[in-house]
Amino acid sequence: MDLISNIQQWLADHPVSTAIIKYLVWVVLVFLLIKWVRQLVKKNLPDNSLKYKAQKAIEVIGYFLIILITISYFTGNINDFGLAIGLLTAGITITLQELILSIAGSFYIFFVRVYKPGDRIELNGIKGDVIDIDSIYTTMMEIGEWVSSDNYSGRIVKISNAFVFKGPVYNYSLDFPFVWDEFDLPIRYGSDMELAKQIVISVAQEKLSEYVKDSIAGWKDVVNKYYIEDAQVDPTLAITITDNWIQFNLRYIVDYKKRRMTKHLLNEEIGRRILATDGKVTLASSTFEIVRIPTLEVNQDKSIEK
Template identity: 40%
Template sequence: MEEQINKWLFNPIVEKIATIFIGIAFIWIIVKIIQKNLFSKIKDNDHRYRAKKFGSFIGYFLTILFVTIVFSDKLGGLTVAFGVAGAGIAFALQEVIASFAGWLAIMFGGFYKSGDRVQLGGIKGDVMDIGILRTTIMETGQWVDGDLYNGRIVLVANSFVFKEPVYNYSGDFPFLWDEIKIPIQYGSNYEKTGEILLKIGKEVSGDLSEKSKQKWDFLQNK
């Protein structure tokens, strides 16, 4: 009995599995410590969010790399099998792979970021989270008038950035033009009407016109 236990404990496969568990635990402890003690101190919400996402991505990458290194001596004879299995998996999970590619495009292509108001896959709302496979959106509109939230949280596959246009209402130019039509009776004092409307518009909009001009100049330079 003791001989069997020793044989099991000193089995190379068991040693590698134990090494993998310890190594993965160590990697993610370090990642979580960095996220909690370093990234959490970043004041800007967007930069803090991106830093934490990048930290998680590095954790996944190091985990895969560590497992590959541990079993590197066993991979030589399985190259063909992995190739065939990889082709089958790629075909079966093509939507997942497309969503992952969409995530890379979103993170590094500047499609949108957390907090932006977008229309993606026919859904309009504010981006709550950008996951590896899906973007979480707090939906607006539908049965609710205006741009108010309707209470639905929608998960949209990241692959939609390759299939449909991505409308970003909060991009480099965070202003939208709109139109208000005010009917005026024929024969009215048009000059007086213009003065009244212009005065009201300035009171309501304040310095938004100047801010929009500054943003427009910034967008042109970019």
């Protein structure tokens, strides 16, 4: 009983310390409540997408409760919310501006739907698939760097959410999960041009018909939503005459996650059909034409004794 009495007396003699202790207790209780509710949601929601969104919503609500508790303790009146936020911001803007911008960026990403988990984006010069978004960082599985095309490098990258305010955000899958790709094919002069065009176009139509069909409806939605011109989603072939060969440029639409494999399938099938033409169509390679061979003079010294 003496211990309890001493604690009560100490709390009565130190009202400021008492208020701080009560504040910290409330904050700890809120964090424990957030953790418990998140675990409860994780166990009972079967859908991964809904589970992820629910956990993030609980986290945001928890931070909001902590802000309200902080204001009520240090201002004494929740009606002073605007004034308290202004004073608090003025005091910590310089030291915590990056943190504040990151938290603001998380709200911006969530409400404006700049990107979401599962999207492929490029942010601050880093390209990858978004695997998590929290209140401060966006976590991505990196693509590229020392590996070619759209393959994972194996590195997991955390980028501050503040970067959504500092530069462009490239989203490969928002509204329209397709991209345009192209490659060049050198055809030797003297080849059957009509047969070559027929081979390239027929292979493109066969291999890309599914992407073209799926992209038509999606592109119409993009045209209706944004101020943008209509575009050609069918494969197109452009021919350019160069010094060494006739260059075929095939442009086509493809799922953003299957760009590398699709290019491989197109090249493989086109190459196979060109070989089957028995020389009517031939792929070109770099050639060099020797215009003039310089004259060489050889002087023989006859004074050499035999």
